[in-house]
Amino acid sequence: MLLHNPPLTPPFEKEGDKRQVHLGRFAPSPTGPLHFGSLITAVASYCDAKAQHGRWIVRIEDTDIPRIYPNSEQHILQCLDAFEFESDVEIIYQKDRLEYYESVIEQLRQKKLVYACECTRKILGSNHIYTGTCREKNLDFHQQAIRVKVADETICFQDRLQGQHCSNLQMDLGDFVLKRRDGIINYQLAVVVDDYLQGITHVVRGADLLDNTERQIWLGRLLGYPELTYMHLPLAMNDQGQKLSKQNLAQALDPNNASQLLKQAIAALGQAAVDLDSPHKMLAQAVAQWQVQRIPTGTEIQGIFQ
Template sequence: MTDTLSPYMGRFAPSPTGPLHFGSLITAVASFCDAKAHAGQWLVRIEDTDIPRIYPGSEEHILRCIDAFEFEPDAKIIFQRDRLDYYQEILEQLQQLNLTYACQCTRKMLGSNHIYAGTCRELGLAFEHHAIRLKVTNQLICFTDALQGEQCSNLQHDLGDFVLKRRDGIMNYQLAVVVDDAAQGITHVVRGADLLDNTTRQIWLGQCLNYAQPHYMHLPLAMNAQGQKLSKQNLAQALDPQHASQHLQQALKALGQPAVELDRPYRMLQQATAQWDRNLIPQGGRIAGIYQ
C-alpha cells in the first residue's frame, strides 16, 4: 500500500466510442485501487461529448462492465452529455476574461502544421458558428507525474492556441475533462500514457479558471500483437463481463501487482487494494507482453 493518506478523490472516465477493452480495464483497476489504498473515493464519469464518434451499444457495455467487475463508485455516475450548458457557461466566463477567441480556420487550411500560428487571434470574429480557441502564453508548464517523472511543455512553441469548442458546436475533450474534474473535486488523475501530452494544456486551462491542480499518474499502455496500443481504433476485443474475475487477475498482473485469489470481483478488488503498490507498476510507456 502507498503511504500517503491525504484526501483523495479519483475517477475513471471512459468514452463510449467503443466497448470497454483490456486497456481500459487496466486504467479502471489502477484508478480504483490507488484511490482506495489512499482511503479515498472513486467516481465514474462517461465522457460522451464527441457525439459523432459514439459507438452504438458501447455505453451499455461500459455500464454492464462496471457492474460485473463490482467496482461500486462512491457517487452517481455522471454523463457529460447532460452538462453541455455548464460547459457553455465556462466558455462565456473565459470569453469575458478575454482568454478565448473565435477561429474560422479549417483542418484543410491548417494543413499538416500541428502548431497553430494564431491566425485568427486578432480578427475579432463572432463566436457563433466558429471554433473557440484558448489563448496560450510563452511560458514553461511543468508537472511531476507519479510514474513518468517530470514533464514540461511550452504550449506556445509546442502547440499554439487550442480548441475548446469545435465549429460544429461540440465541446472539446480538453474543456469538459478539466471542468468536470474541478466540479467533482478530483485530486488524483490516473489514466493511460496516451493522454500524457494532453496534461499541460489541461493544467493551463485549469490555471485560467483558478482551479486546483490534480496529481497525475499516467499508466503504461497494453499493446496488441502488432505493437499497437489496445484501443477501439485498433479493434481491441471487448471485455466479457462473464469472465470478470479472470480479467481482473490479468489486469493486476499487467500492473505488476501481487497475485490475488480467484473469487468474486469485489473480494479480489479488496485484496488488490490491501496490497496495492505503485512502485510495482512497470516503468515507461508500454506494458511488456501481449494482451487481448
C-alpha cells in the first residue's frame, strides 16, 4: 500500500483473500439531485453485491467543490433513507480525504510518474489529445496542473455487459490530469484511491463512464492496486434522446414515491417483477431474483424516462 497513513485497511486484506469478498459501491456526486438514472445504478450495484452475499457501500464523490449543488447532498441522503438502501460501512465524503490523494500524488512524483503542466485551455485549443508539451519542462508543482504519464500500449478489460473494451491512452488521450491548477483533485485519482482503500472488487455504473475505465486501470497499475471487475449499465434516456443527467435537467427523485420508482427501476433493468411493498421488502425480492443476463444489452435502455 502506498499511503503512509491510510484511513482504512481494505477488507480483503483483513480477510486474507480479496476473491472471497464481493464488495460493490454506489458513489453519487452532489452536483445535483439524484434522478431516475441514479436510482437504476443504485439498484443494480446493490442487487449485484447482495446477490453474491457481498457488501455494498455508499461514497459521496464531492472533490469538485465548486460544482456542488446546494442541498443536493441532503437530497442524496434523503433518497437513500426513503428507498431504504443501507450502506454496510459508514458513508465517506471525498472532500474530507484530500490529504490522502495528495499523498498519492507525492509518491507518484517521487517515482517520476507525474509532472507539472502549465498548459491552459487556450493553449491546448480544440485538441483533445495532450501531446506532452510540458513533460520534459520540469516545472515546479506549485499552482500547476499535475498530469500522469501514460505509455504507448493498449489497455483492455472485459466488461460484464459491454464486452471487451480497449484504449491506447497515448493515442486516444495523452497524459491526463490528476489535479487541476485550482487545486481540485480529479475524479480519476480520487475514485481509484478510494476504490482500493475501501476494498471495492466490483464496479457497477453507467455506460457514460465506460471510457474512463482504461485511465483508472492504468493509474491503478502504477499504484500496484489489484484490478477490479466492471459492469457498465445501459443509460436511461429522456424524450430528447439524451441520457438522464443533472446537466440535462433530469427530474429529481421524489422520496415520497419511493416504492413505485423502485418498481420502475427494477423493470428498467429487465429483472423479474417485484411486488409493490415497502422498499426494504422490494429490494430483498429483487436481490433474490437478480440475474445479470436479464439486463438490457447495449448502452441505452429502450423507453423514455424522466
